[in-house]
Amino acid sequence: MKSMGRTIFHLSAVFLASALPVFAQAPALQAPATVTAGQSFAIRGSGRGTFYLVGPSHVLKQNVDARQEIAIAGPDVSTSGSYQAILCSSDGCINTTFQVLPAAPNRLSFLLHPSRVPVNTPNAVNGTAIVSDRFHNTVIAPAKVDFRLSLAGEDISSRSVQSVRGIGWFEIGSRPKQGALQVTAALNDTTEPRVIQQVASEACGLRMSATPGPHAVTLQTEPIRDCAGNPLPDGTIVSFTKTDAAGKSTVDTPIKKDKATAKFEVSGPAHISVACGEALGNEISFAGRP
Amino acid sequence: MKLLSKTLTAVMLSATGVAILVARCGDLSVLAASLPKVVLSAEGLAPRTIEQRTGEVVTHDYAQAWQDLAGALDANRADLLGDYITGEAKTRLTQRISDQKKTGLRTLLVDNGHQVKAVFYSPDGGEMQLEDRVQLGIKITDGEKTIYSADVTQKYLVLMTPGADRWYLRSLESVPDKAF
Numbered sequence: 001m002k003s004m005g006r007t008i009f010h011l012s013a014v015f016l017a018s019a020l021p022v023f024a025q026a027p028a029l030q031a032p033a034t035v036t037a038g039q040s041f042a043i044r045g046s047g048r049g050t051f052y053l054v055g056p057s058h059v060l061k062q063n064v065d066a067r068q069e070i071a072i073a074g075p076d077v078s079t080s081g082s083y084q085a086i087l088c089s090s091d092g093c094i095n096t097t098f099q100v101l102p103a104a105p106n107r108l109s110f111l112l113h114p115s116r117v118p119v120n121t122p123n124a125v126n127g128t129a130i131v132s133d134r135f136h137n138t139v140i141a142p143a144k145v146d147f148r149l150s151l152a153g154e155d156i157s158s159r160s161v162q163s164v165r166g167i168g169w170f171e172i173g174s175r176p177k178q179g180a181l182q183v184t185a186a187l188n189d190t191t192e193p194r195v196i197q198q199v200a201s202e203a204c205g206l207r208m209s210a211t212p213g214p215h216a217v218t219l220q221t222e223p224i225r226d227c228a229g230n231p232l233p234d235g236t237i238v239s240f241t242k243t244d245a246a247g248k249s250t251v252d253t254p255i256k257k258d259k260a261t262a263k264f265e266v267s268g269p270a271h272i273s274v275a276c277g278e279a280l281g282n283e284i285s286f287a288g289r290p
Numbered sequence: 291m292k293l294l295s296k297t298l299t300a301v302m303l304s305a306t307g308v309a310i311l312v313a314r315c316g317d318l319s320v321l322a323a324s325l326p327k328v329v330l331s332a333e334g335l336a337p338r339t340i341e342q343r344t345g346e347v348v349t350h351d352y353a354q355a356w357q358d359l360a361g362a363l364d365a366n367r368a369d370l371l372g373d374y375i376t377g378e379a380k381t382r383l384t385q386r387i388s389d390q391k392k393t394g395l396r397t398l399l400v401d402n403g404h405q406v407k408a409v410f411y412s413p414d415g416g417e418m419q420l421e422d423r424v425q426l427g428i429k430i431t432d433g434e435k436t437i438y439s440a441d442v443t444q445k446y447l448v449l450m451t452p453g454a455d456r457w458y459l460r461s462l463e464s465v466p467d468k469a470f
Contacts, residue, residue: 057382059389113414
């Protein structure tokens with residue numbers, strides 16, 4: 001009885017030993033559930049045939065004898081996303097799926113809006129930064145993004161935000177003083193500077209004076225500034241409008257060296273007004289020929 | 291200005307009836323014979339709210355982009371990507387198609403519909419981020435041989451940006467199940 005049991009044990013061992021190589025040759029693929037973008041790794045496989053790696057931006061096809069590991073080079077998995085590893089042999093195809101996750105954040109795409117903005121305007125400046133790794137994969141995990149704002153002659157101010165799904169953003173009002181507002185988005189050592197031109201806002205306290213001449217009256221504004229004292233840029237259009245018995249006539253003239261000038265012939269009673277953008281200035285009345 | 295709200299009426303997108311947008315319970319949906327079904331939800335979208343017309347266009351153009359990418363991956367033709375796909379999404383898909391051509395592979399996508407949630411719309415209206423949960427049938431062939439076939443639910447993080455007359459798919463990244 002005892003020897004019969006020993007014989008059965010030996011037969012089982014022999015059978016298993018002979019069967020094992022057969023099982024070992026059956027195709028199989030085993031990949032890590034997640035891999036970091038750009039990092040090489042290995043897929044454990046067994047079997048011989050054609051190996052495919054199909055990712056969002058890359059396809060790899062090679063013959064393998066996968067009794068050992070299939071080495072996957074970092075550049076083959078630089079794009080984050082879902083990958084299929086497929087091994088086809090004469091018995092058919094097997095596959096496994098794994099996810100490539102973004103590498104460490106080290107890039108910023110920074111969009112700042114607008115390029116020119118009037119001073120002292122609430123919520124007029126906004127910026128959006130998209131956080132990605134060195135392979136341009138959006139980094140979904142929260143990352144700290146700093147937005148630094150500086151205007152010549154003023155202290156630098158900054159605002160820190162945590163990115164959400166790879167996006168950090170801010171919105172602020174423009175400063176009271178005109179000039180180049182530099183806004184820099186920063187992520188660790190990566191910085192992306194942008195510049196917004198802050199320009200004078202609407203004219204404030206617009207006034208003109210008249211100088212009568214032999215045939216016409218010359219009108220000239222005082223230096224045109226916004227309510228914060230910033231001079232409106234040269235080229236800004238100022239409209240002078242004369243109203244008399246003949247009706248209305250308007251002269252549009254650009255600001256030159258902070259002032260705008262115009263000439264009107266006046267042959268009877270007339271009113272002349274001045275406007276710049278939404279700002280209305282004073283009116284001057286004439287009783288007749290100057 | 292009409293904002294995308296919970297009470298939207300049915301809107302015909304084009305006179306030819308190529309696609310019909312149907313509003314239901316705060317969602318915009320593209321139903322068409324030729325376009326994949328896309329249901330867009332914009333509830334809680336921030337920091338900018340979305341206007342109804344913008345929602346309609348984004349919904350349509352995203353569906354169109356998916357139709358284009360499916361056609362391009364099946365035919366191995368990168369030239370089909372140009373109308374609604376740009377930027378990194380186009381670069382990656384073009385590379386994938388180039389690799390497919392070299393290796394003799396093709397990918398057939400059966401698009402069974404998208405549940406899309408708009409999650410970020412920048413203050414200036416220059417970028418919109420979407421989360422998409424899509425049901426896909428995927429078949430990969432090498433010549434005549436099918437090497438992979440599966441029905442999957444895949445999640446994508448999407449970035450859309452506006453152009454002169456349409457919204458472009460700029461970034462399309464598949465993300466893990468637990469991502470959202």
